[in-house]
Amino acid sequence: MVFRSDKVVISPWAQRELNIPNDVTLPEFIFRSLREKLSGMGDQPFVTDVVTGKSIPFSKLEEMSRSLAASLWQRGLRRGGLLFFTTYEAALVYVVQIACWMCGAAVRGCFPFETREEMERQMRESQPNIVMCDPETAPSILPILPSLDLPQVKILSLGGHVDGAESVEDLLENDNAPPLPDDIGISPKEDIASIFNTSGSTGFPKGCAHTHYNYIALLCNAKGLMGRGTLFTQMPNFAAGTMMCIVHCVWMGYSYLSLSKFSFDTFIGYLQKYKPGSVFLYGFVAKWFARIPEANSQNLDFIERLTMGGSYLDVETTKLLSQNFPQAKIVQLYGISEVLYVAGTECGEGLENISESPEKAMPVSGMKAVEIDGDYCLTAGKVLPMVEAKVIDVFNGSELGPLEKGELLVRNPYIIKGYTTPEPKDPYKCATDSDGWFHTGDYVCFDQAGNLYSIDRTAHVFKYFNHQVAPLEIEAVLSAHPSVLNSCVVPVPNTEATNLATAFVILKPGDQHQAVTADELATFVKERMVTHKQLHGGVKLVSQLPIRRCVMVDREALMKQA
Structure with a gap:
């Protein structure tokens, strides 16, 4: 994996010859x-x-x-x-x-x-x-x-x-x-x-x-990078990730366990009933799954692989999953509906010695984490063979180099034909720019070895005075608090500072955890984050977070409550 002279990132397997038939359904x-x-x-x-x-x-x-x-x-x-x-x-x-x-x-x-x-x-x-x-x-x-x-x-x-x-x-x-x-x-x-x-x-x-x-x-x-054996997922039956898995299972002969009606109350019971070797979790579910007492290798010793996708996975959650499931391999994927599967921690696995990394880095469950702006961020892996990627500045569009954060652009052979429109004469609107790049809207960076680090959605990134703030970075710090089960950070408009970060937090059950106050959590973040990434809008303790399509936190609903 290298940065080309034009700052485009390619795969370590970019030269691998792939025969893609174009005359078969x-x-x-x-x-x-x-x-x-x-x-x-x-x-x-x-x-x-x-x-x-x-x-x-x-x-x-x-x-x-x-x-x-x-x-x-x-x-x-x-x-x-x-x-x-x-x-x-x-x-x-x-x-x-x-x-x-x-x-x-x-x-x-x-x-x-x-x-x-x-x-x-x-x-x-x-x-x-x-x-x-x-x-x-x-x-x-x-x-x-x-x-x-x-x-x-x-x-x-x-x-x-x-x-x-x-x-x-x-x-x-x-x-x-x-x-x-x-x-x-x-x-x-x-x-x-x-x-x-x-x-x-x-x-x-x-x-x-x-x-x-x-x-x-x-x-x-x-091929070879989408798991193997029996796969259990909580993805809905219409999602891009679901159908990628379905066609892969037919093609490779693997079994698929489909849970399209997700509930926290029944999830563990279904796992114990079907005993899958491989489990896929959205990031929001992974945070919860890593912190509940029922989820461990004693109760779920059949799990051999935990794959995360759909959103950023923080270092603390990954460490907890590794502690609770020492027998399981932990994998992170990056993909979105428009460009499908882009990167994964199994792509180029074993090609890099983390201890020799030029960045300040450490291994976490076999994956690389790099210090970015004072915080460790977990990689989503290297891009797949036929994928090209680059990062541009979100304000002026200039192309960025290693560890410079901006918007991810992607080119691959399976970018969407277009977005649907209601116009019969023009049913699909082109989704790429004039050079064939798809602008993902994700706020990311690459390290010098070409590992992708997904920070947040550019739409979620907000300003505190002149500083950019990515909510997921603050959520990652909150996740390290021993009493936090889950959290979501949103901006609250402010005339002087532009926005103030406000956190909605679910505490773990139990008197000891429930005794933690909002001020204590704000102080916990303050002690670990630079000024512009602190919770100037405060902390609100809640019993649940609103969920939107595809088991994701509804940030817009929380912004209305803030």
Whole structure:
């Protein structure tokens, strides 16, 4: 991994030759690989819905997908069409998506708790041919349909009866539709397979359109770097990370445990029931998981791998996870919906001796942490083989060098085709600049060896007088307090200082922890941070933090409470 003369960062494996086919559809690509493994897989499950226990074996996956694709085709789903869904079901929903790809159609999912206005906006923008829901989500989505000009729309249901809908389960059992035509004419580089919603951290969620080729290029680029064995995640069934894992599991023959209805109260119980070897956690969940007494190697000794993604992982949380799960390998990934998987701590692993680093650095659970502005920051790893990256100043756009913080720009073969628009003549708005760079909106830096350090979202970074403040850096310090379970820092506008940092903190249960005061926590931060990173807006003790789409803290809601 090196900085080129133009300050672009490339992978240590940048010269590795990768053969990415551009003439095969995504279903054919993943099933071609699966067929080679089927004889030795027996009844191994492809996916299990953790809540209901419903499981689909690999041995039936392709047959079920083809059968359902034939049914969808018979109901008018064609190349360029779209299925829109909102459901908590987490097994058949993935078969439905593969079936849509076989028809040449795209799929877009929606957060079940989304507001009616936002759900209607997404549907109006997507113009679906088919809408799919379950008995729990039907009351949210079906009343919207009359307000849309979709006279031919079909309705499907999963997991139970919905008035006016055809059951996917019934289609698989009884439809007996004629097979799909042999050549639908799918163009892997042009035809959309999935539209992923962004988290909406900077406004309403944007639809990120990815093609068949995007998925295939990602799989070829990240082979061996997306885990192995049985994977348990709490990602919702419509997220980009989920579908990256789903296609990877089919391609590699790994099992997927899907928990699309997340609750802190039931999470540990599901882990103990299914005993996965590998667990994926969003950063917000990882902070909680590292600090509860039930999460340790005695109760969960089957966990061999903990993978974190979706947000910055701080050093203290990583140390706690390593102490609680000494048998587990801890991995951090960096990716976003628009550019998918960009970097990971397993990329280029073992190529660098941390003790010989020119920066002030230390190993944390086998990963590198570097001192940046007086605080240790944990790396998200090195970029993948076909990824190029650089950092620019957030104010003047100049290109930055090692340990200089700014906005991350990325180029790779699987950047989105574009953001969805409601314009039929221009359905996808270009998401890159004139040189092909995607501006991620993430506040980062690289060290001299090319390790990525994700500091925060640029939208979350605020000013205190003339200083930039990244909330996650303050949250990382709070996480080191023995009585803090979780926290979130937001800016409060101030006429003199521009903004004041205010922390919302959840304390651990127990009299000793609950006795800690807001002033004590503010002092704890003051003793460890420079002046502009202190909690000048104070600390508010709360029993819970509001959660938004994809199990992320709702910072906007907290700013209204501050």
